[in-house]
Amino acid sequence: MTATAGNRTRAGFRQVRAGHLFVLPYVVLLALFGVVPVCYSVYLAFTDAGGGFAGFSNFTRTATDYRFLPALGHVAVYLVIWLAMLSVLVVSLTLVVHQLASRRTKAVIRLAYYIPGALAGASSVLLWLFVLDPTVSPVAPLLKAMGSDHFTDVITPGHLPVVFAIIAFWTGAGGWILVLYGALNTIPADVIVAAKMDGAGRIRTALSIQLPMIRKSITYMLILAFAAGTQLFVEPQLISQASFGVVPNDYSVNQLAYQFAFTQNDFNGSAAIALDLLVIALVSTSLFVTRGRLFDTD
Known part of the structure; x- marks a missing residue:
């Protein structure tokens, strides 16, 4: 050598x-x-309170609890709305910002998008408690025009998935706009120039070139957003406390697991619920990965 x-x-x-x-x-x-x-958690989920092997009894016991299916349904509806908002609004806003000519305008808008994400989850929810109260909200005329004269009118169970999705979008969309904006910047300039020379307008360029080329970034965004969405806890927990029981403290699956652990002193059942969420997240993530071809080489 x-x-x-x-x-x-x-x-x-x-x-x-x-x-x-x-x-x-x-x-x-x-x-x-x-x-x-x-x-x-795996150990707790498959054992009883005395440490003996319990098989799947903890899973069947928690799954047949009268609160489990409603909580699962609440989270499912919230996820559908949340992921739809991400897929449409975040991608659209990113494309709009990327089309702006002025660099200073781009920088200002990106900063404005990101600022809400700098707030911690609990802080942002506390802020939204004021926004959702028609008696003190800066958008009170809009809330009253929608037929909500009191805080309890805004947070009725039918409104909560939309309310939680709006809060999540307000806090998290800015960061994802920056991520997708960076992905758009990796597209070679000569590809965009060639599309323009072929007569493609902005909409055609976005649909046929930009979106397919940042497909993996969009898939990555949806995977992480789905994983975070299944852990819905802070928003319904704080609103439940602020509404003095109008919103139940077992609204989401995570809240139900919390009730099992710290109200019923049933850590084995709580661990079983946590593993249920983990399995749901892994299966859904595998679908996102395969459908979005996340690991395919271009």
Whole structure:
């Protein structure tokens, strides 16, 4: 082996070692706060209160609870609305911002989109509690025009999926607009120029070139948004407390798991519900990955 080859080998080894050092903190945190809790949840879900093997009894007991199917339905309706809003509005707003000519205007709009996402989840919900109260809301005329004169009128069960989807969109859409904006910037300029020379307008360019070329980024957005949406907890929990019981404290599946664990002292049932959510998320994610061809090479 020549000296040059030996130097290259040592340089490559140093790069690999540096990469491992950068990844190590994440791997440690993932193991402590991801893998270990999941393994412990699996243990709890298949055992009884005394630690004996319980089979699937915890799963059947929680699935037949009168609160489980309604909570699952609430989350499902919310997810449909939330993902539809992401798919249509986020993609549309990203394309509009990307078409703007002025760089300063683009920067201002991107910052305005991102600011709501800087608020923590609980803080944003507390802010929305004022927005949704017609007696103090800055959009009170709009709420009253829709027939809502009191806070309880706004948060009736039929309105909640839309309310939660709007809150989620307000807090999370800005970050995804930035992600998709970055994906649009990776499209080669000569491709867009060639489309214009062929007579394609902005709408045709967006539908035939830009959207297909950022398909994987859109799929990635939907996967993470779906995973976060199944964990719906903070919004209904705070609204439940603010409404003094008008909204039940077991509205979402996560809230129901919380009730099992900390109200009924049934951690085994709570773990079973958590694993139900995990299975639903994994199956749905696999569908997104296959349909969106996330790992296909172009």
